[in-house]
Amino acid sequence: MTLILTREDYFPSPGMPVAVVDRSPQPSFPPHRHQFSEIVLVWRGNGQHVLNDRPWLVTCGDLFYIKDQDCHSYDSVNDLVLDNILYCPDRFKLELDWSQLLPLHDDKQSAHWRLTTRGMALARSVIKQLVQECRKNDLLSLQLTEALFLQLALVLRRHRYAIDSLRLPEGEQLDLLMAVIQANPGQPLDLASFCQRHHLSERALKQLFRQQTGMTIGHYVRQLQLCQARHLLRSRDGLIGEIAARCGFDDSNYFSVVFTRQTGMTPTEWRQRFIGATQTKTEKRRLMASGRSSD
Incomplete structure (x- = not known):
């Protein structure tokens, strides 16, 4: 409730x-x-x-x-x-x-x-x-x-x-990095090239990122990809392998292992869980529309 x-x-x-x-x-x-x-x-x-x-x-x-x-x-x-x-x-x-x-x-x-x-x-x-x-x-x-x-x-x-803007914000180094990561969470991040392009210290940026977020850059990217995967598995009908690739996982088997470790469910189980919930909500709306309450 x-x-x-x-x-x-x-x-x-x-x-x-x-x-x-x-x-x-x-x-x-x-x-x-x-x-x-x-x-x-x-x-x-x-x-x-x-x-x-x-x-x-x-x-x-x-x-x-x-x-x-x-x-x-x-x-x-x-x-x-x-x-x-x-x-x-x-x-x-x-x-x-x-x-x-x-x-x-x-x-x-x-x-x-x-x-x-x-x-x-x-x-x-x-x-x-x-x-x-x-x-x-x-x-x-x-x-x-x-x-x-x-x-x-x-x-x-x-x-x-x-968060999905292609234009970088007018901010500091952490703003620039976050904008690049969140705009393309499924794409590999070349941190060395990013720092060189924006004249930043890679070591200092890693330290700042961990200090502010409590995570390494790599951990943050992986968690962002898994978060995107949970959303797509629930809202899209594509193959699990296609969703894995879209979220930055080249190997669908590895994606299943990481996803299961994170959520306690396989990608298929996660999707089925919400399909059942959606069907239940749809049935309740249908009954209410027909004048019958389904308490």
């Missing part, structure tokens, strides 16, 4: 539009929905974030916009530290077109973005101020809270970039 997180449990007063929940660290958390919207910003560590049944490997700089009707959960976490910025659009008093700043109402836009290193520094400063103001109940604090949330939304809008 999916948990429902209520406004009363997280907002200090009925009029407060924003609340900040610091997860240091974020534990594994079962599937849940909210009576509010949410921005998730990951500061360090790593883990699996499942949003509307799609798994995402997350680490520092990952940014999610969660709608109130979305369902998400956290699993396989490793020192995962993040902030949840909760907000209730119906409580905003500023007459703004928030849809231009928060990609929540356009299904064509992904809920998952990345934030540059510069953007993270700016966002951290605004969030610290938000934490102080959103705990108060006076009128001035309510107004300051909404103004600070607007500032945060603008910072995120300016410094975020799509």
Whole structure:
């Protein structure tokens, strides 16, 4: 059964539009929905974030916009530290077109973005101020809270970039590397050539990556490929060998071994698990449409 997180449990007063929940660290958390919207910003560590049944490997700089009707959960976490910025659009008093700043109402836009290193520094400063103001109940604090949330939304809008973008972000070395990896997770990464092209120290980049994510670059790439494989096995009808190749595995047998070790199921078992669940949901919808409830 999916948990429902209520406004009363997280907002200090009925009029407060924003609340900040610091997860240091974020534990594994079962599937849940909210009576509010949410921005998730990951500061360090790593883990699996499942949003509307799609798994995402997350680490520092990952940014999610969660709608109130979305369902998400956290699993396989490793020192995962993040902030949840909760907000209730119906409580905003500023007459703004928030849809231009928060990609929540356009299904064509992904809920998952990345934030540059510069953007993270700016966002951290605004969030610290938000934490102080959103705990108060006076009128001035309510107004300051909404103004600070607007500032945060603008910072995120300016410094975020799509994970599948072919254009590199204007950021630091970690931003450049993450953009290249996430744009082509199934392609081999030539780290030496990447560092030479961008005039970076390969050793320093490896150290920085491990410090910020808790993983080596190779481990991160492999986990990203497996995350993509889990999604494709569930959403596509292609042969398992074709999916393995698309995710960067030349040997389908090796892919099966690695996938089974990671998930506890073979690729076929993983796919069958969700085929059964999808069929059950389809049957329930059919019965409800015909006027018969299937409790």
